[in-house]
Amino acid sequence: MQYAAVTGWGKCLPPAVLTNAELATVLPTDDEWIVSRTGIKERRISHVRLEELAYVAASRALAAAGLQAADLDLIVFGTCSFDDQVPNQSSGLQLRLGAMSAAAMDVNTACTSFLYALSTATAMIRSGVVQRALVVGGEVITPLMDWTNRNVAVLFGDGCAAVVLEASDTEQGVLAEKLGCDAAARGTLVIQGMGSRYADxxxxxxxxxxxxxxxxxxxxxxxxxxxxxxxxxxxxGLTAADLDLVVPHQANLRIIEAVARRAGLPAERVFTNVHRYGNMSAATVPVALVEALEEGRVPPNGLLLLPAFGAGLTWCAHLLRWGPRVLPLAQSEVQLPPCEHTALELVKSLISRRAAAVGTAV
Ligand SMILES: CC(C)(COP(=O)(O)OP(=O)(O)OC[C@H]1O[C@@H](n2cnc3c(N)ncnc32)[C@H](O)[C@@H]1OP(=O)(O)O)[C@@H](O)C(=O)NCCC(=O)NCCS
Known part of the structure; x- marks a missing residue:
């Protein structure tokens, strides 16, 4: 039996931090409302495109696995905020990395995109199509945000993370997954203005x-x-008591708490970092996974559960067996270019450019 073990992991968060208090200077909101309803205290605003975040996250994941980009057979990029729709996001990353032997594809199921990408790459390894894959979850969603809408602008942020999967004979990686879509509710989250129907x-x-x-x-x-x-x-044939750690999609602390309550999981076995980053859509689960490893929360051979949901409304859960190694084999020297602006300056620039674009629209 062939498995797809996770052998490398890396994240890249843009450095500019926007606090709730700063957000409240451009929107009618306040820290108390945001924290009490969502658990979010701050989020990151990217000064670079998604490809740049992904290049850094992927370089770190490859170093952690002790692999070169040329070793990859496949890149699957989970995102809904592509730099370009054509050509795809993963081909840009392939070129940046020099992963010239890899096939490159994107998966878009909104916030669950990383996990659907994980299923895709795992299936291709298990069926013998490829041996080594890079799976990325990343978003630069803040340029697509309506910064005049407080219902959503307080919730989201930018970030990226990646994992490396390698074929293995031992029972590691995704052991079971359940994927689905509540399409009757697809109208509950729609970003109007992205897609060919708006090219009118x-x-x-x-x-x-x-x-x-x-x-x-x-x-x-x-x-x-x-x-x-x-x-x-x-x-x-397992129960929640068998899990070492749950690493859920980080959209809202109250959602995570409700899921944990229903599963009978104590808070110490549920990883949360939504307070630091808000909802980074496809990036939340891989970033949380990397931080759980960095904080020593993933034991060797640990059993993890990764539940998530996203627009669509897609939903899923993955049961993941970690391997014996919880430390990276090496570190990458790759860094983001420096950020010359504060997060608030970046957001104010987005707001004024949007206002100018709306003003000049036909
Ligand atoms: C978005 C969410 C935090 C809103 O919390 P809520 O408790 O449902 O709040 P409501 O939408 O009922 O709004 C309550 C009040 O707060 C106000 N409000 C909304 N956003 C606000 C903000 N950012 N700051 C201050 N007040 C706000 C509303 O206008 C409303 O005021 P009213 O009662 O005078 O009309 C919550 O519904 C949620 O997390 N939903 C899941 C969304 C999600 O995770 N999506 C990710 C998709 S992948």
Whole structure:
């Protein structure tokens, strides 16, 4: 039996931090509301494109695995905020890395994109199509944010992380997964302004309006993540007591707490970092996984559960067996270019450019 072991991991967070208090200077909101409703205290605003974040995260993941980019057979990039739709995001990363033997594909299921990408790469390794894969989850969503809409602008941030998968004979990597989509609710989260239906010359592409039914998403997210989690545990004859750590999608602390309560999981076995980054969509689970490793929360051969949901409304849960190694084999020297601006300056620039674009739209 062939498995797809996780042998490398790396993250890249843009350095510019936007606190709730800073956000409250451009929007009618406040720290108390944001923290009490979501658990979010700050988020990152990227000064570079997604490809740059991914290049750094991927270089770190390859170093952790002790591999060169040329060793990769496959790159699967999970994102919904591509730098370009054509050509795809993963081909840009392939070129930056010099991973010239790799096939390169994107997966977009919104916030679950990394996990669907993990399933894709795992399946291709297990079926013998490829031996070594890089799986990326990353978003630079802040340029697509409607910074005038406080219902959504407080929730999201930018970031990226990647893992390396390698074919293995030992029982490692994804052991079970459950994927699904609650498409009846696809209208609860729509970013209008991205996609060919908006190439009608009536508005500037990229000037977005977010349709966002927060409470409906909340309820369905809790149900989807809980049912998927129960299904993967049942598939392997396990219970929540067998899990070493749960690394859930980080959209809202109250959603995570509700899922943990339903599963009977104590808080110390649930990893959270939503307070630091907000919802980074496809990046939340891989960034949290990397930070759980950095903080020594993943034991050798540990059993992890990764539940998530996203627009669509896609949902999923993955049961993941970690390997014996929880430390990177090497570190990468690759860094982001320096950021010359504060996060607030970056956001103010986005706000004024959007206002100018709206003002000049036909
Ligand atoms: C978005 C979310 C935090 C909103 O929390 P909520 O408790 O449902 O809050 P509501 O939307 O009912 O709004 C309550 C009040 O706060 C106000 N409000 C909304 N956003 C606000 C903000 N940023 N600051 C201050 N007040 C705000 C609303 O206008 C409303 O005021 P009203 O009662 O006078 O009309 C919550 O629904 C949520 O997390 N949903 C899941 C969304 C998600 O994770 N999406 C990710 C998709 S992958």
């Amino acid at each position: 010359f009536e508005r500037r592409l990229g000037v977005t309006d977010w349709v966002f039914e927060g409470q409906e998403i909340f309820k369905r997210a809790v149900v989807g993540m809980s049912e998927a989690s129960a299904a993967v545990l049942a598939a392997k």
